Amino acid sequence: MEKVATKGVAKGVDAVAEEISADVAAGRLTNGTWLKLVDLEVRYGCTRAAARRALERLAVKGVLQRIPDRGYYVAVMDERRRRELMAVRVVLETATVPGILASATKADIADLRALATRFESCIRDGDAAQKFTANRDFHVRLTQLCPNQELARLALEVRGNIPSTPVVQWWTQARIETSAREHFEMIDALEAGDGAALSRLIELHILQPEK
Structure with missing residues (x-):
C-alpha cells in the first residue's frame, strides 16, 4: 500500500469508499489483501472512523470481505462470480443505450x-495505470450520458466491482488494440443513431475476455 495521500482536509466516507473501490478495480489492491485502518488513514487521508465506515460499506457491496476479530480483506473474485457480474454488466449497460441515444x-x-x-x-505510450484510467474515463463518460441516473449509477457500480487491470482485462496486445477500435465503433454507432449496433458492440466489448 505505497500510495500516500497529501495533507489537507480529511476525506469523508463516500470519498474513501470510492477510492478503495477504484484501487480494487485497478488491481492496486489485489485479491486477498488485508486492509489495516492505520494504513488506510495514511493512504487515503482520512480519519480512522471514516476508514472503518468505508470498509463496512464495501463489505456490504461484496467488494471486501470481513472476518470477525480479524478485519477486512479484498474479496477474492472467483470465476463464477466474475462471469455473473459480467452478465449483469451486459444487462445494465445495454439498458442505458436508449437513453444515451436520446440525450x-x-x-x-x-x-x-x-x-x-x-x-x-x-x-x-502509457503504463498500466494510464491505460486503466483512460479506459475507465471513456466508459464513465459514455454511461453517464444516460438520463436515468440511477441506471447509470448501478451500471458503473457493477463495473467497478470487477477487477479490470490490463493483465485481467486484456490478455494480449491484439486484444487491447481491438478494445480501442471498439470504442470508436461505439461512437460511430451512437452518432448514426443505431441503438442495435451500439448494444451489440457494448455486449461484445464486455464479454471480450471470453472470446
Missing part, C-alpha cells in the same frame, strides 16, 4: 472521440 449531443460525441483517442495513445 447525446455533438459535443458529447466529440468528448467521447477525444477520450477514445487518449486511450488509443495510452496503448502505445
Whole structure:
C-alpha cells in the first residue's frame, strides 16, 4: 500500500469508499489483501472512523470481505462470480443505450472521440495505470450520458466491482488494440443513431475476455 495521500482536509466516507473501490478495480489492491485502518488513514487521508465506515460499506457491496476479530480483506473474485457480474454488466449497460441515444449531443460525441483517442495513445505510450484510467474515463463518460441516473449509477457500480487491470482485462496486445477500435465503433454507432449496433458492440466489448 505505497500510495500516500497529501495533507489537507480529511476525506469523508463516500470519498474513501470510492477510492478503495477504484484501487480494487485497478488491481492496486489485489485479491486477498488485508486492509489495516492505520494504513488506510495514511493512504487515503482520512480519519480512522471514516476508514472503518468505508470498509463496512464495501463489505456490504461484496467488494471486501470481513472476518470477525480479524478485519477486512479484498474479496477474492472467483470465476463464477466474475462471469455473473459480467452478465449483469451486459444487462445494465445495454439498458442505458436508449437513453444515451436520446440525450447525446455533438459535443458529447466529440468528448467521447477525444477520450477514445487518449486511450488509443495510452496503448502505445502509457503504463498500466494510464491505460486503466483512460479506459475507465471513456466508459464513465459514455454511461453517464444516460438520463436515468440511477441506471447509470448501478451500471458503473457493477463495473467497478470487477477487477479490470490490463493483465485481467486484456490478455494480449491484439486484444487491447481491438478494445480501442471498439470504442470508436461505439461512437460511430451512437452518432448514426443505431441503438442495435451500439448494444451489440457494448455486449461484445464486455464479454471480450471470453472470446
